Amino acid sequence: MEPHDTIVxxxxxxxxxxxxxxxxxxxxxxxxxxxxxxxxxxxTDRTCGFPADLGASWVHGIEDSPLWDLVRVLGIPTLEYTVGSFQVGGRMMTHFDGDGALMSAAASAQWIADAEAVDRMLVDVIARSFPGETYADVTERALDASGLDAERIDEIREFFRHRVEEQCGAWIGDLDAHGLDEDGIDGDEVIFRRGYDEIPARIAAGLDIRFGEIVTRVSRSASGVRVTTTRGEYSAASVVVTVPLGVLKGGSIAFDPPLPDEVAGPIARLGVGVFNKIFLQFPERFWPEGSYLIRALGEAGERWHSWYDVSAISGIPTLLTFAAGPLGRHMQQLTEDEVVADVLLALRNLYGDAVAQPIAQWVTNWGDDPFSAGSYSHLPTGASHRDHDASSGPVDGVLHFAGEATWGQEPATVGAAYCSGHRAAERVLGRRVDLPAFAAGIVARERTQSR
Ligand SMILES: Cc1cc2nc3c(=O)[nH]c(=O)nc-3n(C[C@H](O)[C@H](O)[C@H](O)COP(=O)(O)OP(=O)(O)OC[C@H]3O[C@@H](n4cnc5c(N)ncnc54)[C@H](O)[C@@H]3O)c2cc1C
Structure with a gap:
């Protein structure tokens, strides 16, 4: 066994x-x-000549974001894309009503204003909610108080349901009333012209990474740690475990001795949701230029409701839609072609025969992937935001945890993963690590290597 100070x-x-x-x-x-x-x-899948981000796509808010600071120092080109399940309105969108009819600009504006008003009421309702209440409970209370007619209430309820599904991968009735408290957005959002995975790839360049090493056991003692993989054993003074929460919950990695309650409890209480992506490339655009998003309300959008225009990245007319929460899990039981056929049915309900057969398609399956076992973490009832940070350890001074689920400020994001990795490094070293110097170091190393 080679001697290492730390195993990640x-x-x-x-x-x-x-x-x-x-x-x-x-x-x-x-x-x-x-x-x-x-x-x-x-x-990022680049096999089709353009970068299709099958996992993360967005930096959700570039103000006061260490991740965005890193992107800028690395000089990575991005595209402003401030829209999504986080925003009711804000950018140019195309809306269809519950019958699948295109809404006028005035009707769209009215829907956005109504949904934003209920969203503001929801903040107060959540602040006054009781322990154990779900996001569905507080949503109903805000809708009851809205004074809107039944049809509009149904549309807004559905929008809030879809928002929980996309942001948490969870069913609205399972999410804690405070489950979206940490999901505020500061500043614009961006996506990546060359693919999001450029960031970890550039950070990783030159590291000693052993691929195909599936970890099955982490043992610890006063003298350090021993990690068993399907291929062999490694030992070191400390270990940082960054596997997804879903993998930890699944129990495929044994901890010896077992994890103490302070860490095992949060891991058990936090939830893991499913959020899958479907990219469809079409021979011709059948939707309007300039619209970030096509959104179907009410019955027309019951299953497939939001299509994001990512043609600017692909150079070919391309729409991205999501299957999240219960739909995401159900979708994983179907074949890729069955999923695409169902999406096309919903699109044809809006655009009729103008919707041609796609020329290329991508369908993800993060829930069934043994190395992710879900898409990202969320807060079911019974869990608290403190559980995220509590799940980071350290345990006995030698075992650390990092990863999106361990960062309470904005869990379920790339920014959370970045900050949690930074925190773990500082804990192992026992001193501060300067983020701007870290980013500058990556660029300096690249310059030296390219000489
Ligand atoms: C479809 C989708 C869309 C998303 N969209 C966004 C978005 O737009 N913006 C955003 O900020 N976030 C988004 N996220 C969340 C974001 O991708 C994650 O929060 C972040 O990438 C997690 O990084 P991580 O290092 O914590 O975990 P991971 O990236 O999952 O890294 C953990 C690593 O551990 C490895 N591993 C697992 N088990 C083992 C084992 N037994 N032995 C050895 N290695 C193992 C895995 O292969 C993996 O490489 C999205 C996620 C998904 C799935």
Whole structure:
């Protein structure tokens, strides 16, 4: 066995960030990664000539964002795309009503104003909610108080349901009333012209990463840690575990001795949702130019409701839609062609025969992937925001956890993974790691290597 100071398990954003920081500090670090690539849930498919981000796409809010600071120092080109399940309105959107009829600009504006008004009421209702109440409970209370007619209430209820599904991958009746408290957006949002996985790939360049090393056991003692994989054993003074919460909950990694309640409790209480993506490329555009999003309300949008125009990235007319929460799980039982046929049915309800057969398609399956076991973490009833940070340890001074689910400020994001990797590195080193210096170091190393 080679001697290492620290073993990092997982080469996603949290893992490569932590490993690089430890390596920069002169530690001997090895990264054990089960897959044959870096990036984890940041995964860009470039086989079709354009970058299709099958995992994360967005930086959700670029103000006061350490992640955005990193993107800027690395000089990575982005595209403003401030829209999504987070925003009721804000950018140009095309709306269809519950019968599948195109809504006028005035009707669209009225719907946005009504939904935003209920959303503001919801903030107060959540603040006064009782422990154990779900997001469905507080939504109903806000809708009851809105004074809107029954049809509008149904549309807004459905919008809130879809928002929970997209942001948490969960059913609205399972999410804690406070489950979206940490999901505020500061500033514009952006997506990536060259693919999001450029970030972990550039951080990881030159690290000692062992691919195909599936970790099955982490043992700890006063003298350090021993990590068992399907191929062998590694030992070190400390270990940073960055595998997704879904993998930890699934129990495929044994901890010896078992994790203490302070860490095992949060892991058990936090939830993991499913959020899948479907990209469809069409021979011709059948939707209007300039609209970020096509959104179907009411019955027309019961299953498939939001289509994002990502043609600017692909150069070919391309729509992205999501299957999240219960629909996301159900979708995983179907074949890819069955899923696409169902999406096309919904689109044809809006645009009729103008919707041609796609020329290319991508359908993800994050819930069934053994290395993610879900898409991202959320807060079911019974869990608290404190559980995220509590799940990071450390345990006995030698076992640390990082990853999106361990960062309470904005869990379920790339930014959370980045910050959690930074925190783990600081804990292992026992001192501060300067983020601007870290980012500048990546660029300096690239310059030296390209000479
Ligand atoms: C479809 C989808 C869309 C998303 N959209 C966005 C978005 O737009 N914006 C945003 O900010 N966030 C988004 N996210 C969330 C974001 O991708 C994650 O929060 C972030 O990438 C998690 O990074 P991580 O390092 O914590 O975990 P991961 O990236 O999952 O890294 C963990 C690593 O551990 C490895 N691993 C797992 N088990 C083992 C094992 N037993 N042995 C060894 N290695 C193992 C995995 O292969 C993986 O490489 C999205 C996620 C999904 C799935």
């Amino acid at each position: 398990i997982g080469a996603g954003m949290a893992g490569v960030t932590c490993a690089r920081m430890l390596g920069d500090a002169g530690m001997r670090v090895v990264v054990l990664e089960g897959r044959d690539r870096v990036g984890g849930r940041m995964h």
